[in-house]
Amino acid sequence: MYGWRGTILRVDLTTGDITKHPLDESVARDFIGGRGFNSKTLFDEIRPGIDPLGPDNVLCLAPGPLTGTPLGLTSRLEVSTLSPYSGILGDGNAGSFFATFLKRAGYDQIVITGRAGSPKYLWIEDGNVELRDASDLWGKTAWETADILLERHGKGIGVACIGQAGENLVRVASTIVDKHSSAARGSGAVWGSKNLKAIAVRGTGKVRLANPEEFMQLANEDRGFFSKDHLQHEVIAKYGTHIGILDWWPGYRYFQKYLSRYEIPPALTPEAWKRYEVGRTSCYGCPVGCKNVYRIPAGKRAGETGSALEFECVAYLGINCGVSDPIAIMEMENLADAYGMDVIGLGNTIAFAKELYSLGIITDEDTDGLSLDWEDAESQIELVHRTALREGFGNIIAEGMYSLAKIVGKGAMDYCYHVKGLSRGPHPAGLFALAHATSTRGADHLRGRSWAYGENDPEAFPELVRKGFIPDVSKDPVGALTVSERATTLTDAIGRCKGAVNSWVAAVPLVWKYPLLSGLAKLLRAATGFEFGEAELEKTAERIYALERAFNARQGITRKHDRFPQKPGEKGTPQGEAEAEKFSELLTEYYQVHGYDLETGIPTRERLEDLGLKFVADELEAHGPYQEWDGPRLWPLTRYPHGGRRA
Secondary structure: OOOOOEEEEEOOOOEEEEEEEEEEHHHHHHHHHHHHHHHHHHHHHHHOOOOOOOOOOOOOEOOOOOOOOOOOOOEEEEEEEEEEOOOOOEEEOOOOOOHHHHHOOOOEEEEOOOOOOEEEEEEEEEEEEEEEEOOOOOOOOHHHHHHHHHHOOOOOEEEEOOOOHHHHHOOHHHHHHHEOOEEEEEHHHHHOOOEEEEEEEEEOOOOOOOOHHHHHHHHHHHHHHHHHHHHHHHHHHHHHHHHHHOOOOOOOOOOOOOOOOOOOOOHHHHHHHHHHEEEEOOOOOOOOEEEEEEEEEOOOOOOOEEEEHHHHHHHHHHHHHHOOOOOOOOOOOHHHHHHHHHHHHHHHHHHHHHHHHHOOOOOOOOOOOOOOOOOOOHHHHHHHHHHHOEEEEEEHHOOOHHHHHHHOOHHHHHHHEEOOOOOOOOOOOOHHHHHHHHOOOOOOOOOOOHHOOOOOOHHHHHHHHOOOOOOOOOOOHHHHHHHHHHHHHHHHHHHOOOOOOOOHHHHHOOOOOOOOOOHHHHHHHHHOOOOOOHHHHHHHHHHHHHHHHHHHHHOOHHHHHHHOOOOOOOOOOOHHHHHHHHHHHHHHHHHHHOOOOOOOOOEEEHHHOOOOOHHHHHHHHOOOOOOOOOOOOOOOHHOOOOOOOOO
C-alpha cells in the first residue's frame, strides 16, 4: 500500500499471541488512520458495560497515513481505549518520535487485548515483535523506564510507557511518549490493568508514496509557510503554548473567575518563563519547535530539567489551584511526566478538592491533615506524590473529579463542573459551551472550539472567512463548529499536529492556499493513490464522529449528558434559565445539522446508513436501550494496588 504500511499488529496479552493482519483497504479509505482506525476498533470489539480496568478492555495505538512522510507536523500518535476516567470513549494524542518509528517499522495500528499474568513490555524492531519480561521495570517512573530501554536497545527508538500512576490504576494516568509527551484521558491506567509497562520500537523502513514528486512539492510548500509565517516562526517557536497564558483566560481557584491578561501573575507570563529555559525542542520533522527545555533553579528538585511545560500545566496545576510559584509548577510538571499523569485531569481534580475544602465539605480529617489551602504549593506537591502512589487522601484524588464527587457526597456534585466526567469550568452558553458539551470524549478544547473562534490565528482566520472556507462564527455558530469538528477529526486521523495554538494552518495542511480541505485531499491522493476529494473527506470526518457518538450511546450517553456546567448560584435564576434555554436551542440545531435524533442525540439510522455505517445502526437497535451513564465503574478503594517508590 502507499501511505499506509498495510499491517495491523495485534497482541493478546492473555495468551501471549502476536499476530499481523493486512489492513483492509475499505477501512483505510473510510476511516483514514489514527483516531479513525482506533474508534472503529473500539466500537467493533468493546462490549457495552465492561469494566475499563478489566481484561476485556481494548487498547489501540495508531499513527496516520501521513506519519513518517516528508510532511511536517505529522509525528502524532493516537492512543484510544474505554476510559477508566470518564467511562466513555477515551483518546489522547501525543507527539515526539514514537509514531514515526512505529510507522517506519511497518504498522498502521497496534491493538492490545487481554491481560498478562506478569509485567511485560513489547519490543518492536521492524518485522520482529516480542513480548518481554518487564519485572525489572515495574515500579519505575516513566522517565526511568524510557532511559533503561534506550540503554538496552540503543538509540533511535521510541518509547511509550507508564509510570507508577498507571501501575496503581490512577484514573487520570497517561501514556507517556518519549518521556515528555502525554496521551491522556485515562489510558495509562488501562496499560497498568493489563500489566503492560511499555512499548519500545525501532523502525528503519520507508513509507512509500503513490506520487512522491507531487507529494514532496506540496510538503515543501507547507514547510515553507511555517518557516516564514510570523505567528509560527517568530512567536510559537519562541513561546510555544505559553502565549496562551495571556490570551486564553485561565480559570482561577477552581473557576471562581477567569483571568484576563492583565490579571496574570507576573511570574507566569510567557516572557517570565524564558528565564528558566535552557533550550527548545520539537517532535520528529517539525519545522516549528514549540516545546521548551527548562531547568529548575532552586528548591527540592534544583538542577532537574524538564521539557514541554505547556499552558495546561500552568493553568490547571497552577492558576486554577491557586498556585503562582513557577518553581512549584515546574516540579509538578516533572512529577506528572515521571509518574505518568494528565496535568489537566489531575490539576482540576485537585482544584475541585480545594474548593470543597474551602466550603467545609472536605475537612482535615478527610485529608489526613494535609492542607488544601489555595496558596499552599508544598502541600499540593505532596498531594501529587500521594495521588500517583494512592497514599491517603491521594487515593481519592486518583479517582478523578466526577468519581471524587460521588465518593465524598454531601452536595459535592453540585460543584463538580464537568461534561461526561471530564472537567471544564462554567462558561456562558454559546459556541464554547456547545463544543465542549458535544465532544465525543467529554469536555474538550481540541475537538472543535478553537477552530471556530479563530482567536489563535488572527492573520489567517479573517481571510478564511472572507474566502468562504469557514463560516463566520457570529452568524452561524453551529456551522462553524461543524466545520471545526471535521477539521480536528481529520487532523487526528491523518497523524497531523493541531499546532501549539490550535491553528487552522497547522491542523489543515495548505489551508492558507487551497479551499479548506482540498489541499489535504491533494496530499492524500499523492500519498495513497486513492482519489480523495474534499466532499469525501467531509463525509469521512462525519463518519468517524458519528461512530464515536454511537460508541458513547452504548455507554449510556444521551442528550441529557450533552450539557454545560452551571454554578449552584446560577441554576434556576432568570439569567441561568436564559442561558440554559439558549444552549438547548443551539444543541437542537446542532443535532439537526448532524442528523442526530433530537430527543436522544444519537445518530439516526438514516444518517448512519448515509455514512456507510449500517452495521452501527443495526447494533444500536439490536441492543439498546443501554444503562444510563453515571461515570466509570468504581472499585472499593482498598482493592487498588498502593504505594511505590517516590519520584
